[in-house]
Amino acid sequence: MSPILSVRGLTVRYPGTARPAVEGVGFDLEPGATVAVVGESGSGKSTVALAVSRLLGPAVAVRAETMTFEGRDLLGLGREELRRLRAGRIAMVFQSPSGSWNPTRTIGAQLVDGLRAAGRWPERRDALVALLSRVGIHDPESRLNDYPHRFSGGMLQRAMIAGALVTEPSLLIADEPTSALDTTVQAEILEILDELRAERDLAMILISHDLGVVARLARHTLVLYGGRTVERGPTAEIYRHRGHPYTQGLLAAVPRLDGPRKTPLPAMAQGPVAHSGCVFAPRCPRAEDRCRTSEPALRPVGGIEVACHLAGEPGREPAWRM
Amino acid sequence: MRPPVARRLLKPVTGLAWILVVVWSAVSVTFLLSRIVPADPARLAAGLDAGPEQVAQVRAEMGLDQPLIVQYGRYLGDLLTGDLGRSVQTRQPVLDDLLSALPASLELILVSSLIYAVLGVLAGIAWAYWPRGPHTLLLRLGAVVGVAVPVFWVGLLLQIVFAGRLRWFPVAGNFDFEGTGVPRVTGMGLVDTALTGDLTLVGEALRTLALPVTTLVVTHFAVAMTLMRSSLEEQLRRPYVRTARARGVKERRIVFADALRNALNPVVTMLGLQLGWSLGGVVIIEVIFSWPGLGLYAYHAFSAFDYNAIMAVTLLSTVAFVLINALVGAIYPLLDPRLKEAR
Ligand SMILES: Nc1ncnc2c1ncn2[C@@H]1O[C@H](COP(=O)(O)OP(=O)(O)O)[C@@H](O)[C@H]1O
Ligand SMILES: [Mg+2]
Numbered sequence: 115m116s117p118i119l120s121v122r123g124l125t126v127r128y129p130g131t132a133r134p135a136v137e138g139v140g141f142d143l144e145p146g147a148t149v150a151v152v153g154e155s156g157s158g159k160s161t162v163a164l165a166v167s168r169l170l171g172p173a174v175a176v177r178a179e180t181m182t183f184e185g186r187d188l189l190g191l192g193r194e195e196l197r198r199l200r201a202g203r204i205a206m207v208f209q210s211p212s213g214s215w216n217p218t219r220t221i222g223a224q225l226v227d228g229l230r231a232a233g234r235w236p237e238r239r240d241a242l243v244a245l246l247s248r249v250g251i252h253d254p255e256s257r258l259n260d261y262p263h264r265f266s267g268g269m270l271q272r273a274m275i276a277g278a279l280v281t282e283p284s285l286l287i288a289d290e291p292t293s294a295l296d297t298t299v300q301a302e303i304l305e306i307l308d309e310l311r312a313e314r315d316l317a318m319i320l321i322s323h324d325l326g327v328v329a330r331l332a333r334h335t336l337v338l339y340g341g342r343t344v345e346r347g348p349t350a351e352i353y354r355h356r357g358h359p360y361t362q363g364l365l366a367a368v369p370r371l372d373g374p375r376k377t378p379l380p381a382m383a384q385g386p387v388a389h390s391g392c393v394f395a396p397r398c399p400r401a402e403d404r405c406r407t408s409e410p411a412l413r414p415v416g417g418i419e420v421a422c423h424l425a426g427e428p429g430r431e432p433a434w435r436m
Numbered sequence: 437m438r439p440p441v442a443r444r445l446l447k448p449v450t451g452l453a454w455i456l457v458v459v460w461s462a463v464s465v466t467f468l469l470s471r472i473v474p475a476d477p478a479r480l481a482a483g484l485d486a487g488p489e490q491v492a493q494v495r496a497e498m499g500l501d502q503p504l505i506v507q508y509g510r511y512l513g514d515l516l517t518g519d520l521g522r523s524v525q526t527r528q529p530v531l532d533d534l535l536s537a538l539p540a541s542l543e544l545i546l547v548s549s550l551i552y553a554v555l556g557v558l559a560g561i562a563w564a565y566w567p568r569g570p571h572t573l574l575l576r577l578g579a580v581v582g583v584a585v586p587v588f589w590v591g592l593l594l595q596i597v598f599a600g601r602l603r604w605f606p607v608a609g610n611f612d613f614e615g616t617g618v619p620r621v622t623g624m625g626l627v628d629t630a631l632t633g634d635l636t637l638v639g640e641a642l643r644t645l646a647l648p649v650t651t652l653v654v655t656h657f658a659v660a661m662t663l664m665r666s667s668l669e670e671q672l673r674r675p676y677v678r679t680a681r682a683r684g685v686k687e688r689r690i691v692f693a694d695a696l697r698n699a700l701n702p703v704v705t706m707l708g709l710q711l712g713w714s715l716g717g718v719v720i721i722e723v724i725f726s727w728p729g730l731g732l733y734a735y736h737a738f739s740a741f742d743y744n745a746i747m748a749v750t751l752l753s754t755v756a757f758v759l760i761n762a763l764v765g766a767i768y769p770l771l772d773p774r775l776k777e778a779r
Contacts, residue, residue: 169681201684208682213675216694218772227693228683261773277683 117142118317123179126165135161136341146315150332152325158341159321163289167204168196201231205278209290211270215262222258225277232281245276249306268299289321325364337361340393347418357420360394462754466747477743481524521744530748539623540610541729545714548652553707556657560664582658591651591724608726611641648725664703671695701771708764712757
């Protein structure tokens with residue numbers, strides 16, 4: 115099967131910043147598949163999402179060797195073509211439930227705007243109501259007339275998902291769709307999202323700072339640090355190998371429900387980024403001289419790809435086993 | 437989510453009480469200030485060649501020989517019955533003076549406010565919507581001129597060029613009711629000439645308005661324009677705009693259906709405040725153009741230390757300010773559904 119989305123060497127630089135926020139990121143997404151993009155805050159996840167949907171303004175420099183969606187070069191499309199694409203084929207769900215809605219217009223008005231843009235109004239009206247009810251909004255007909263402040267964060271995010279899927283897109287980009295919500299609501303919404311995705315054979319980019327959240331939903335995972343891909347491969351393998359010290363740290367930070375945490379949490383605050391050598395070297399507990407001088411490329415290590423000099427070397431078992 | 441019934445019913449009452457408190461404070465401060473200034477109103481009222489006995493007599497007539505608290509009580513009492521005293525200059529009741537000067541000021545303020553509000557808002561929207569292009573140079577120039585160049589300078593320049601040299605418009609004065617025989621109904625030239633149905637008279641009224649209104653528009657429109665622009669730009673950076681773009685909504689619709697309404701909020705506040713200040717701010721323009729409104733009246737009152745007139749003008753502009761503020765507050769809920777519900 116040919117991928118629905120193919121990205122190679124994506125590099126994004128915001129105006130007035132010294133180094134690219136995202137550099138050399140690439141992945142393929144099969145129709146109906148899910149790829150997870152994980153990394154701590156500031157690692158460039160949202161930038162990847164916005165670059166793919168071409169929502170970064172004209173001042174932001176976006177380059178890529180390849181960035182094709184359904185066979186079309188995303189970087190070569192004009193304004194109107196992009197608008198049509200976003201109206202019909204690529205849908206998004208953003209992180210902040212309240213910020214993502216206009217406070218002075220009703221939920222219904224804003225969702226209808228999307229359907230109108232896609233040329234699917236009023237044809238998909240009933241479908242919208244059905245979807246709202248499906249994602250867990252009671253009495254959707256009347257809730258359409260409500261303003262966003264009458265909805266809880268979880269409800270806003272459910273409505274956002276319904277609005278994203280009602281135009282029948284083929285790609286959904288969900289940028290931390292549940293990070294701002296309570297854990298129980300989080301699980302519920304992810305469940306619904308994955309169900310709907312599976313029914314529609316929808317491809318999804320699921321962004322999260324929490325590897326635990328995506329582990330169940332995404333077959334493939336991309337781990338970002340400082341805008342670089344540090345690890346890439348099947349999610350299960352990444353879980354098993356923990357090839358990159360950063361991924362090990364991320365995994366060690368996942369709260370466990372079964373028993374006490376065996377590893378102390380490594381410092382996971384916004385980390386420094388090296389200007390030469392491995393981006394993670396300044397924070398890496400195992401960094402050697404070569405890590406600080408030469409930048410490791412992504413290379414296959416036992417079923418996954420890891421950008422680490424030390425990965426897969428005999429006698430260098432991952433430091434943190436849980 | 438709605439507030440309890442009692443609170444909803446009380447809200448207008450507390451609002452009114454608040455207005456009364458502010459007005460009362462303004463009255464009291466004006467009263468106090470007028471008694472503190474080192475000038476003797478009785479001496480001024482009695483005339484320069486009045487002897488000490490005459491001054492004392494006038495002082496007694498004006499009640500200025502009474503203790504301060506008694507004067508204050510009498511002042512408040514008179515105020516409540518609409519008695520603002522007599523003007524020393526015109527020898528008329530101050531209230532009559534005010535009522536006959538008010539329409540001319542209102543005409544000037546309303547016409548210019550309407551024009552600069554509409555122009556400023558439109559120009560601000562255009563600037564935010566088309567942020568690049570040769571037109572921005574013009575808008576930038578307009579903004580700089582409006583903010584940096586003083587009112588009197590613009591007024592004088594317009595007078596020199598368009599009245600003095602080109603003779604397109606009269607140098608000063610408002611519509612000539614007496615000379616044309618147009619009956620004073622509202623006292624506003626534009627309205628009263630329109631009532632006669634004679635278009636040449638309306639044109640005449642417009643000609644008298646042209647220069648002072650242009651001066652006010654040039655000096656006020658920049659603030660509305662820059663605020664409208666920055667407010668709209670700020671809204672267009674909000675995440676909800678990105679959501680709308682992600683849904684493929686057309687840019688024009690995003691600006692006019694989504695962002696504009698939110699962006700208008702601070703602009704309405706500012707225009708309201710400006711309108712509130714305008715009764716006080718219209719002095720310079722009325723003096724430059726000899727426009728017989730409250731500003732000119734106030735100017736004469738201040739120069740002659742016309743005691744009652746000063747108190748009355750100060751009071752009137754304060755009350756206008758407070759009332760317009762309350763009015764602006766009443767407009768908010770129309771712009772924001774969250775406030776509509778809280779009402
Ligand atoms: N508009 C912007 N201008 C400048 N830098 C930005 C902008 N948006 C994001 N960045 C920077 O790009 C990097 C990646 O940000 P982002 O993609 O939002 O990360 P994440 O979504 O993983 O938290 C961060 O260092 C951030 O500071
Ligand atoms: Mg993000």
